[in-house]
Each structure stands twice: as C-alpha cells, then as structure tokens.
Amino acid sequence: MNPALQGLITIIIGVGGCVGYFYGANLFLDKVLFRAEGPNAGRNINRANQIRPWLFLMPALLALGLYLAYPVFATLRLSFLERLPGNEYAFVGFDNYTRMFAEPKFMEALRNNVLWLVVVPAAATGFGLLAAQLTDRLSWGNIAKSIVFMPMAISFVGAAVIFKLIYEARPEDVAQIGILNHLYLTFGGDAPRQWLQIPFWNNFFLMAVLIWIQTGFAMVILSAALRGIPEETVEAAIIDGANPFQIFFKIKIPQIMSTIVVVWTTITIATLKVFDIVFAMTNGQWETQVLANYMYDKLFRANDWGMGSASAMIIMLMVTPILVWNVYNARKEMQ
Amino acid sequence: MDAMAGRKPAVVWALNISVVLLVALWLFPTLGLLISSFRTGDQITASGWWSALFPAEQTMQIRVADPDDNRVDLGNGRFMVEGNIFDGAGFAGELNAWGTSSRRLGEFEPGVAADLGDGETLTLQADGAYIWEGNDDQISGRAQRVFLDVVTPPDFTLENYNFVLFDENNSEGMAKAFFNTLTVVIPATIIPILIAAFAAYALAWMDFPGRAILIAIIVGLLVVPLQLALIPLLSLHNAIGIGKGYLGVWLAHTGFGLPLAIYLLRNYMVGLPRDIIENAKVDGATDFQIFTKIILPLSFPALASFAIFQFLWTWNDLLVALVFLIDASGQTTVMTKQIVELLGTRGGDWEILATSAFVSIAVPLAVFFAMQKYLVRGLLAGSVK
Numbered sequence: 001m002n003p004a005l006q007g008l009i010t011i012i013i014g015v016g017g018c019v020g021y022f023y024g025a026n027l028f029l030d031k032v033l034f035r036a037e038g039p040n041a042g043r044n045i046n047r048a049n050q051i052r053p054w055l056f057l058m059p060a061l062l063a064l065g066l067y068l069a070y071p072v073f074a075t076l077r078l079s080f081l082e083r084l085p086g087n088e089y090a091f092v093g094f095d096n097y098t099r100m101f102a103e104p105k106f107m108e109a110l111r112n113n114v115l116w117l118v119v120v121p122a123a124a125t126g127f128g129l130l131a132a133q134l135t136d137r138l139s140w141g142n143i144a145k146s147i148v149f150m151p152m153a154i155s156f157v158g159a160a161v162i163f164k165l166i167y168e169a170r171p172e173d174v175a176q177i178g179i180l181n182h183l184y185l186t187f188g189g190d191a192p193r194q195w196l197q198i199p200f201w202n203n204f205f206l207m208a209v210l211i212w213i214q215t216g217f218a219m220v221i222l223s224a225a226l227r228g229i230p231e232e233t234v235e236a237a238i239i240d241g242a243n244p245f246q247i248f249f250k251i252k253i254p255q256i257m258s259t260i261v262v263v264w265t266t267i268t269i270a271t272l273k274v275f276d277i278v279f280a281m282t283n284g285q286w287e288t289q290v291l292a293n294y295m296y297d298k299l300f301r302a303n304d305w306g307m308g309s310a311s312a313m314i315i316m317l318m319v320t321p322i323l324v325w326n327v328y329n330a331r332k333e334m335q
Numbered sequence: 336m337d338a339m340a341g342r343k344p345a346v347v348w349a350l351n352i353s354v355v356l357l358v359a360l361w362l363f364p365t366l367g368l369l370i371s372s373f374r375t376g377d378q379i380t381a382s383g384w385w386s387a388l389f390p391a392e393q394t395m396q397i398r399v400a401d402p403d404d405n406r407v408d409l410g411n412g413r414f415m416v417e418g419n420i421f422d423g424a425g426f427a428g429e430l431n432a433w434g435t436s437s438r439r440l441g442e443f444e445p446g447v448a449a450d451l452g453d454g455e456t457l458t459l460q461a462d463g464a465y466i467w468e469g470n471d472d473q474i475s476g477r478a479q480r481v482f483l484d485v486v487t488p489p490d491f492t493l494e495n496y497n498f499v500l501f502d503e504n505n506s507e508g509m510a511k512a513f514f515n516t517l518t519v520v521i522p523a524t525i526i527p528i529l530i531a532a533f534a535a536y537a538l539a540w541m542d543f544p545g546r547a548i549l550i551a552i553i554v555g556l557l558v559v560p561l562q563l564a565l566i567p568l569l570s571l572h573n574a575i576g577i578g579k580g581y582l583g584v585w586l587a588h589t590g591f592g593l594p595l596a597i598y599l600l601r602n603y604m605v606g607l608p609r610d611i612i613e614n615a616k617v618d619g620a621t622d623f624q625i626f627t628k629i630i631l632p633l634s635f636p637a638l639a640s641f642a643i644f645q646f647l648w649t650w651n652d653l654l655v656a657l658v659f660l661i662d663a664s665g666q667t668t669v670m671t672k673q674i675v676e677l678l679g680t681r682g683g684d685w686e687i688l689a690t691s692a693f694v695s696i697a698v699p700l701a702v703f704f705a706m707q708k709y710l711v712r713g714l715l716a717g718s719v720k
C-alpha cells in the first residue's frame with residue numbers, strides 16, 4: 001500500500017479511534033454502567049466520577065507504561081543476560097558490565113561523555129545568558145534572538161553537514177572551502193588541518209555543534225527570566241553605585257539562579273543522549289566515541305544485546321540524579 | 336534603568352557590535368550551507384562560499400576554437416578564426432587582461448591586438464570576442480592558448496535542487512525520503528496530542544487518589560533516555576508482528592512524545608481560570624463537555640506549542656527511524672538517514688550534500704519562523720516556574 005495513503009488511514013483510524021474511545025467510554029459510563037437516575041442516582045454519579053479520570057488517562061498510561069516504563073526494566077533485565085543462538089538467554093550476572101568496563105572503547109566513550117557533560121551545558125548556558133543579556137534592551141534584539149534561536153529547528157544531522165563544511169580541509173595548494181581552515185591559514189597557520197581527526201580536541205569540534213543548537217534554547221528561557229526580575233532591585237543597586245558588572249553578577253544572576261539550574265539540567269539531559277552528531281560526523285572514530293553511539297554500535301552492529309543494554313543502563317544511571325531532582329522539585333511545587 | 340547598556344555612546348556601540356558578532360557567528364554556518372546549495376560543484380571547490388557573493392577575479396586558461404574547423408579564408412594566404420572565448424566555457428565574465436604565455440599573465444589589455452610574431456595577431460575584447468589572424472601555417476593545427484584574467488559575476492544555479500528533488504535517474508534523490516519523512520511526521524504529531532490532552536485534563540482538573548504520584552511519574556519519565564527503549568520495543572514489535580515499519584515508528588514517537596505533551600498541557604490547563612470551569616459545572620456540564628467545549632479551545636496555544644515541538648522532533652529524528660522504521664530494503668528511508676548515507680558515499684560532493692541537507696532543513700525552518708511565538712511560549716511553560 002502507498003505509505004502516504006497508509007499514513008492518511010492511520011491518521012483517520014488513530015484520531016477516530018481516540019475520539020471514539022473517549023466519547024464512547026464516557027457515554028458507556030454515564031448511560032449504561034452508572035445511570036444517573038433511579039433510586040441510586042446520587043451514588044451512581046459519584047461512582048462514575050471516580051472512574052472517569054482513569055478513563056481519560058487510560059490510553060496515555062498504556063502508552064507511557066509500554067513505551068517508557070517497561071523498557072527501563074526490560075533493558076535492566078537484558079543487561080544481565082547473554083543472548084544465545086536460537087532466541088535463548090543465559091543469566092550472566094554482571095559479566096556484561098565487567099566486559100564492557102574492560103573495553104578501551106567504552107572507557108573512551110565514558111570519558112568523552114563526561115567531557116561533553118561538563119562543556120556543553122556550561123557553554124550553552126553561558127552563551128545563552130550572554131545573548132539574553134546583550135539583546136535585552138536592544139532595538140533589534142528580537143531579530144538577533146530569532147537568529148540565535150534558529151538552530152533549534154535544525155536537525156542534528158543537518159547541523160552535522162553544516163559543520164562538516166566549516167571543518168572541511170583541502171590540500172594545501174588549492175583554495176580552502178572550509179571557513180575554519182581559511183581563517184586558520186589567514187591568521188598564520190602553516191597547513192590546513194583535518195579538524196575532526198585530531199584526537200581529544202576533535203571532541204570540542206563536535207561539541208560546538210550541540211552548543212550552537214542549544215544556546216538559543218538557553219537564551220529564550222533566560223531572557224524571559226531576566227525580564228521577570230523586579231525593576232526596583234536593579235534601580236536600588238544603581239542608586240547605591242553598583243557598576244554594570246556588579247548588577248549583572250550580584251543582583252541579576254542570583255535572582256534567576258533557579259532558572260539557570262533548570263536550563264542547565266535540561267541541556268545536560270540532551271547532551272547525555274547525544275547520538276546523531278557523532279554518528280553522522282565521525283561515527284566514533286578518532287577517539288570521539290560517546291555512550292549513545294557506543295550503545296548503537298553494540299546493539300545493531302555487533303548484535304551484542306547484553307553489552308548494549310548494559311551501556312544503556314549506564315546512560316540511565318547518569319540521568320537518574322536529574323530525574324530524582326526533577327521529581328522532588330515537581331512534588332515540592334505542587335504542595 | 337538601562338544599567339548594562341548605560342547611556343554612553345561608546346557602550347551602546349560596543350553592545351551593538353558584540354551582538355552583531357554573536358548573530359554572525361550563529362547565522363553564518365547555515366548561510367554557508369544555503370549559499371553552497373546554489374553553486375555548482377566546480378564553483379564550490381574553486382572558492383569558499385563567502386566569496387560567492389562578490390564578483391570573483393580568477394585566472395584561467397582556454398583555447399580558442401579549433402582552427403582547422405573554423406578558419407575563414409580571407410584571401411592572399413590569410414586566414415582568420417572569429418568567436419567568443421567564453422563559448423563552451425560554461426560561464427561568462429568580464430575580461431580584465433589577458434596573455435598568451437603562462438609566464439606573462441595579463442600582458443595585454445582587452446581590445447589590444449597582440450602581435451604573436453610573423454604577422455600573426457590575436458585581438459581579444461572585454462566581452463570575450465576574439466579575432467585570430469595569420470597565414471595558412473599559423474592558423475592551423477592546435478588552437479592558440481590564451482590566459483585570461485576574468486571577473487565573473489556572482490553566479491547561482493537551481494540545478495542542484497532540480498537534481499536532488501526532481502531527477503528521476505538520481506537514485507540518491509531526496510524526493511522519496513521527503514515524502515517518507517512527511518508520512519512519519521504527520522500521524523506522529525497528531526495522535527499524541529489527542530491522547531495527551533485528555534490525560535492532561537484529568538491530571539489538571541479532576542480529583543482522584545494517586546493524581547500527585549502520577550504527575551511525579553510523568554515528570555520522571557520526561558528524562559528517561561529513549562535509548563533504553565530500543566531493544567525491548569523492537570523485540571516487542573517483532574513479537575506482535577508489527578516489525579519495522581510506519582506503524583512501529585508512529586507508536587514509538589507517540590510513546591516518546593507523551594510525557595512532554597502531558598506535562599506541557601497540564602501546566603497550561605492548571606493555569607486556566609477556575610471560575611469558568613466551576614460555573615460550567617454548576618450549569619450542569621459534564622467533564623466531557625467541559626473538556627471539549629471549554630478546555631480544548633482555551634488550550635490552543637499549548638496544543639500549538641506541543642505540536643511544533645513534536646513536529647520538529649519527529650522531522651529531525653534519526654535514531655527512532657533507524658531502529659523502528661528503516662528496514663534492509665531502504666524503501667522507507669527518511670531524510671536524516673539519507674543525508675547520513677550521502678555523507679558516507681558523496682563526502683566531497685558538497686553541492687549534493689548541501690542541497691540535500693537544505694531540503695531537509697527548509698521545512699522545519701519555515702515552521703520555526705512562522706510559529707516562533709508558540710514555540711517560545713511552550714518552552715517557557717515547560718521550564719520556567
């Protein structure tokens with residue numbers, strides 16, 4: 001069947017099914033199961049209202065349970081198993097983990113991921129804060145913000161192509177078409193460099209892509225937070241003779257600290273899961289491996305589900321502190 | 336009031352200049368790709384994209400037309416070849432200077448008749464027209480070489496887009512992948528919205544035991560990496576017969592998009608005025624009516640924000656498509672996957688790469704600029720408390 005047609009039918013079935021479910025189940029509850037008439041009308045209405053929330057929640061809970069909650073446990077289980085020929089599994093304890101930690105490529109991925117986690121959120125939040133502050137009172141600030149925000153819409157793969165063009169190196173005797181090598185040679189570099197093939201430093205050239213994408217996100221949110229700062233606090237500081245830097249670092253930053261933390265953790269999560277950029281630009285060669293790409297390698301190239309799941313659990317483990325912190329905050333806020 | 340910028344012109348200038356630099360830094364990467372997508376492969380390798388916007392001065396070596404085929408007998412043993420040097424060169428430009436030897440480039444001005452010895456002359460005009468004249472011996476055999484110093488105007492072409500999108504013989508074209516991406520994205524955007532809206536209403540405005548815990552769980556699920564879901568769900572899809580295909584990828588995107596959808600919509604719905612909902616209840620409206628007639632229309636901004644997020648995310652996704660959609664036949668490849676393939680096979684063909692990448696970037700960019708307001712609102716609802 002034509003995929004477009006299939007898509008159209010899916011939309012109709014999906015949307016129709018959802019509407020039908022919600023409408024039908026609601027009708028069934030009110031008109032069949034607990035009719036709001038007769039001697040028990042009051043009790044029936046109460047009962048129906050107890051069940052209704054679950055009716056509304058059911059599809060979402062099913063999808064969440066199946067697609068997000070169940071996999072966490074299934075992956076945990078797989079990480080302790082070894083897949084044998086013939087769709088059989090053997091329990092191997094922590095064997096997958098010990099084998100993984102003995103692999104230099106895994107340690108490289110772990111080191112790089114930590115490096116990404118340190119650099120990207122800090123740089124993106126920092127640039128975002130800078131952009132938010134600089135454009136704050138500018139007449140053309142909104143246009144500037146739009147442009148810094150724009151990479152948000154660009155896919156990691158698209159950004160990978162964009163930055164590959166920037167890092168492109170051509171032989172020394174012909175014109176350089178990568179702007180980085182062009183600038184490097186213009187400002188006294190001796191020979192064009194293959195930027196993505198210089199171990200260790202190439203990690204930073206990959207990180208630049210994610211920083212470029214995430215800065216806009218940080219800027220938008222921090223810009224709103226900066227605008228939310230009460231004017232009086234800044235005015236009072238000016239009257240007291242504070243210089244602009246003191247106002248920024250001692251008055252404004254402390255007041256938006258909670259927002260900075262939210263931005264920082266959100267970008268941290270995105271960084272932890274980074275896959276497309278490395279996959280498209282170096283595929284983990286030249287010591288640029290990261291956990292998500294390592295996991296993909298293990299799962300779909302080496303077909304080693306045990307080690308693949310074990311590395312996925314490492315990613316989960318690294319997310320867990322943020323998860324706990326987010327849940328704690330959400331609960332605190334609701335009370 | 337304007338503490339950072341101050342009132343001093345110098346500070347205002349410094350501020351403006353630093354923002355210009357910042358904007359340039361963020362704009363130029365994309366601009367480079369866009370400009371490259373309108374240049375031919377030869378142009379891209381000859382000079383950086385930043386020089387494409389200005390007339391380029393370049394030296395090149397061209398031969399005049401073959402004398403044995405083109406010469407005209409002038410009588411008295413004199414022969415002549417007439418033509419335009421840019422014919423067949425594939426471009427046109429303005430001649431600055433020219434020469435007949437690689438050692439003396441730019442020896443002659445345009446319009447000057449160069450004496451090549453023994454009465455052989457060559458005259459070259461600024462527009463490339465030339466007359467080459469001499470005796471039988473001179474105007475035969477190999478054609479005369481000329482070294483040109485030309486200024487070519489900025490030259491852009493739509494040929495790359497034509498090739499990438501509409502060329503039937505191009506097996507690496509983007510047209511199919513474009514429609515595949517669209518087929519993935521539309522159901523994967525619409526279905527989670529509907530499911531999430533009902534759930535968000537229940538979590539925002541209906542009172543039932545366990546509500547707070549559910550909200551906490553959803554906040555937790557927001558950050559669960561979808562990497563964990565790959566193998567268990569692929570096994571599940573294979574076990575229940577969905578396998579790799581559109582249905583699988585729609586379901587996966589729905590599942591992965593739901594926590595953010597529910598979270599955003601609930602946060603928005605909770606903020607709706609309590610009076611409206613209570614008045615409606617007093618007037619005898621059921622929850623279902625309140626939801627469809629009041630909450631849903633009022634929540635349009637939040638629905639739009641999530642729709643944009645989900646659209647961008649599914650359009651730009653690579654991993655979920657790789658795992659749940661693209662099978663060995665490659666018939667269902669999406670644009671991101673196609674570009675990764677091209678990076679491998681056509682790594683140096685920047686005209687193809689840049690154009691293919693821009694085809695995939697163009698739609699999200701258009702959506703971004705058209706709906707930026709909702710995107711910003713959604714981000715703020717999701718992050719600032």
